[in-house]
Amino acid sequence: MTQDIVEQLGHLALGSRFKRIGEQLQAQAQVLLDAEGLGLPASHFPLLAALDRLGPLSVGEIAEAVGVSQPGITRQLVRLEIEGLVKSQRLSGDRRRRPIMLTVAGSLLVTRARKSAWAKIETAVAGICEELDGPLLNQLAALEQQLKHSSLAARVASKTRDRRHARA
Amino acid sequence: MTQDIVEQLGHLALGSRFKRIGEQLQAQAQVLLDAEGLGLPASHFPLLAALDRLGPLSVGEIAEAVGVSQPGITRQLVRLEIEGLVKSQRLSGDRRRRPIMLTVAGSLLVTRARKSAWAKIETAVAGICEELDGPLLNQLAALEQQLKHSSLAARVASKTRDRRHARA
DNA sequence: ATATAATACATTACGTGTTATATAAATAGA
DNA sequence: TCTATTTATATAACACGTAATGTATTATAT
Numbered sequence: 001m002t003q004d005i006v007e008q009l010g011h012l013a014l015g016s017r018f019k020r021i022g023e024q025l026q027a028q029a030q031v032l033l034d035a036e037g038l039g040l041p042a043s044h045f046p047l048l049a050a051l052d053r054l055g056p057l058s059v060g061e062i063a064e065a066v067g068v069s070q071p072g073i074t075r076q077l078v079r080l081e082i083e084g085l086v087k088s089q090r091l092s093g094d095r096r097r098r099p100i101m102l103t104v105a106g107s108l109l110v111t112r113a114r115k116s117a118w119a120k121i122e123t124a125v126a127g128i129c130e131e132l133d134g135p136l137l138n139q140l141a142a143l144e145q146q147l148k149h150s151s152l153a154a155r156v157a158s159k160t161r162d163r164r165h166a167r168a
Numbered sequence: 169m170t171q172d173i174v175e176q177l178g179h180l181a182l183g184s185r186f187k188r189i190g191e192q193l194q195a196q197a198q199v200l201l202d203a204e205g206l207g208l209p210a211s212h213f214p215l216l217a218a219l220d221r222l223g224p225l226s227v228g229e230i231a232e233a234v235g236v237s238q239p240g241i242t243r244q245l246v247r248l249e250i251e252g253l254v255k256s257q258r259l260s261g262d263r264r265r266r267p268i269m270l271t272v273a274g275s276l277l278v279t280r281a282r283k284s285a286w287a288k289i290e291t292a293v294a295g296i297c298e299e300l301d302g303p304l305l306n307q308l309a310a311l312e313q314q315l316k317h318s319s320l321a322a323r324v325a326s327k328t329r330d331r332r333h334a335r336a
Numbered sequence: 337a338t339a340t341a342a343t344a345c346a347t348t349a350c351g352t353g354t355t356a357t358a359t360a361a362a363t364a365g366a
Numbered sequence: 367t368c369t370a371t372t373t374a375t376a377t378a379a380c381a382c383g384t385a386a387t388g389t390a391t392t393a394t395a396t
Binding site: 009043121126 | 171172173174176177178179180181182183184185186187188189190191192193194195196197210211213214217218221222233234235236286289290293294297
């Protein structure tokens, strides 16, 4: 097996490595979201969570809250509006601003997600992180290894089995 | 200031957060690479480092070593070949494989990068990580804060000043 | 009042990742 | 040997981030 250069490069390629880990995590979270029938990319949920927690926000405020560029948010909003999960009215004082709010469907989706997939993802990821301790690079190595060894979905599944056994 | 939802979501949005941190790190590393006149995106350097360390590799081997999909590597190779940093010959036994190797220019670039920008990036990032300890999320929070507070470039600059002072 | 600057958002163009699939070469089985 | 499968790479289509720029709208200064 060829070696993992990005890992070997250590601090030098830390950016590549973070992106790589992030993509893995998101991809595995996506599996859980899809399984729950939440028909959205994982990347869009922070936006929904922001509106859910903070109430109506302008485009720029969302961008700041989510830590994504404003064009990125605008694009996410196009999709979320098409799916009827958010709406906007441009009628307040400053007509440049476009306040966004969750629709009823959007609120319901957030509630549903929170009870189902979000809880599972949260638990699975927390489970991975639980054991991590010490220097960052070691933690990342352990994290990657765990992700490779058993996916978030697998963790959720085995967790479910555990619970069944416990109940039995 | 609107709050940072991704941070607040904790383990739930860890994927988004890793990607975000990775992008920041890469963007800041890019500044240092550009300053050094290395005319390449930061993301391409792991590929060059792989060839430098491991010698000629096929496309698939590079993909494995770098941890990026094979189509991603093929695209990077197109650019690197155009810039004359790598070359390939398809003449060995198995004519499906396309062994890639550094050109002389490529080797020189790696050497130059290693002595200049890479060393700086390595030092700057290691400097950030030095202080990190404890649970992962705390470390990430500290990491993000540090990145926000002073960029890699700024760290390099102040390091250089330190050295000047030390010499004086 | 009116020209100028700043702000909020949309659009464009681009980089880079992914999956799915096409193609060519090697290998295996009949 | 001829067909089927596997393997290595290329290509296509798409997701999603960015920076740069356009376009209204609002604020400021003369």
